[in-house]
Amino acid sequence: MGRKVAYDCDVLVIGGGIVGLSTAYAITRAAPGTRVTVLEKEPGPARHQTGRNSGVIHSGIYYRPGSLKARFAVRGAAEMVKFCAEYGIAHAVTGKLIVATEREELPRLHALVQRGRENGIPVRELGASQIAEYEPEVRGLAAIHVATTGVCDFVGVARQLAEASGAHIRYTAEVTHIDRRPDLGVAVRTQDGTIIRARVLVNCAGLHCDRIARLAGDDPKMRIVPFRGEYYTLARPALVNGLVYPVPDPAFPFLGVHLTRGIDGSVHIGPNAVPALAREGYDWRTVRPRELAETLTWPGSWRIARRHWRYGAGEVHRSASKHAFTKAVRRLLPAATPDDLIPSTAGVRAQAVLRDGTLLDDFLIQESPRTVHVLNAPSPAATASLPIGREVAARALKSMTTT
Template sequence: MAQPESSRIGIIGGGIVGLSTARALADRGHRVVLVEKEDGWARHQTGHNSGVIHSGLYYRPGSLKARFATEAAQTLPELCAELGVTARRTGKLVVATRPDELPRMRALAERGRANGVPVREITPGEAREREPHLVCVGALLVDSTGVADFAGLARAFAAELTARGATLRLGETVTGLLETDRGVMLQTTRGEIAVDHVINCSGLYSDRLLPDDERRRLRIVPFRGEYWTLRRPELVNGLVYPVPDPDLPFLGIHLTRGFDGHVHVGPNAVLALAREGYRRRDLAPRELADTLRFPGFWRLARRHLRYGIAETTRSLVPPAFLAGVRRMLPEVAPGDLVRSPAGVRAQLVLRDGTPSDDFVIISRPRITHVVNAPSPAATASVQIGRHLAGLVAGRA
């Protein structure tokens, strides 16, 4: 028998995924209580991302990422317009800078077509018509990509929820979950909250509330994505990405003209020494020890040692980072780049060292854990929220 529509659902996490999930549950008539440890919305992954509306190009056909991002790219700009949030479709280029990248570029185009993404190969000359300062030997044009103010969208969701009578509790941390005969008790820094079902959307901390048997086989490993701002934004008109390494969850150094007109360059990806390690000096010894004790981290590190060394070098040696940028944009000079605020990606790593390449949801009778929702989760937040609401509706 399905849950009654008046079920009381607790949501942990006030990023865009948690707020979108609350919105989808409210649409189904559920009573929602959302708990967020910060004193405002979208303070972590949502508020530190590149602002790109992803097309679904990169993701394994049939995966949640592919399905949700492809749909979202078509619908998100209109939703933002309805809510008064800045967004626009800009299209993007994925460029090969060496002939040996062309086969991977074409394989990526085939993957995109399998996902229903509007993608076509264009000539270097056509690419330069869009980006006159770009150098490449081939390019893909993806028209459905765009940019959006995701933090603004999260705040708009919160305002909607408040107007609809949802309970939104800021500045309160969930410290534990206790299942009872009647439901679940959220144990927080302010007391206890009784609910029928819990959805854990706590991002960087999503694995902390897992049962011990689950936590032994997976762990969130935080990677800091370091960005620079381009002092000469006129060098970039839109979005320019390199051909990515298919074995890694990162897309490489790209050029992003955001919704605010600034051009960001990056990110490179290095291990963060804290789950909220936005600066190099940010260190949380217990969190770092938790990462280092996990066998999957060392297996991942050994498997991608060369990549890790290269990323760390680009982080510590600005000329090395600049050299990577100049592969696409040779006119960039050392003085053109200024360090920008970084983001931290909550990357799920399995015990065998494999980084998860899809959204991962662990669903139990009374508790649902969203344990891997990095990019393109902001893009796909509405689709993720609806999916989670559907899972809850199907519980006995």
């Protein structure tokens, strides 16, 4: 006869960002009465990727049709607007321009039009003279207008998810040890020595998700390689009406330096993408030798460097030189000057990288007995957090009933 275990909760979620909190919210909605605990190492929710991005509700136009990103972003954008309206969270559906400034970008711009239509997203093609209808100070050869893009307060969304979920949320609760036994469940020890026992563990640890997977005894076959995105605030916000993006380079899962008018009326410019020297390395001064060593000893990191060193050198140059960053901005906004750029808060992207140097471009969710790991959930994870949460919740509930 099997050993009886006194569980402290049914599902234990590690990570109090928007994906972890959305998962807790989805579990309690799908299975009322399920006991959910969320562990977050910070003193409050959404302190890292969720709270350090441009606040954009993405339309889903960039993502490969049929991918999790495309499906979840298109669905999630509409759901996020509805959620914000229901709970009185600041948001606005502004639409955005994607602008080609060089002739070689025109084929990629046209490909985005087709991709948008395949994903069911309304897209309007614009000639050079029509750009001024939306953004009088922006210049380009052609553009597309995506009406379903917007902005919101993702930190406010995370707080509301935490409240509405009914989950027990423990802050300043960093996980240091995990003991998983398929016949008994999962026991987690936090830094203060507390032990919590659960039937199922859900790993939504973001920048630390691969480390948590290894603590649980799983090999995620990837590593998080952190990339810092640096932002400026535009001193003359009247130069920009809404959201303006360059045509992205398909070789990279980054969207390039863009202009974002936030819900508070300020305009953020950025981000670039430079290697971070710590998983929470929000400036060049923050170095954590152990985390840096993990990045440098991962074979995929060196393969990225060999393939893309020119691109990376340009990003580092823009990080070190405000004039170089301004030059990138002026491709879209010629009126911008170095004096218009005021340093702002940086963010770090938790980029999953395979051993062969592949930058994973889609959400990655893996399952093991009694565990569900969310191993790659960069942008547009905040936009898509409600459908992602339901997907992860469904897997967690299935694991709870089959083990």
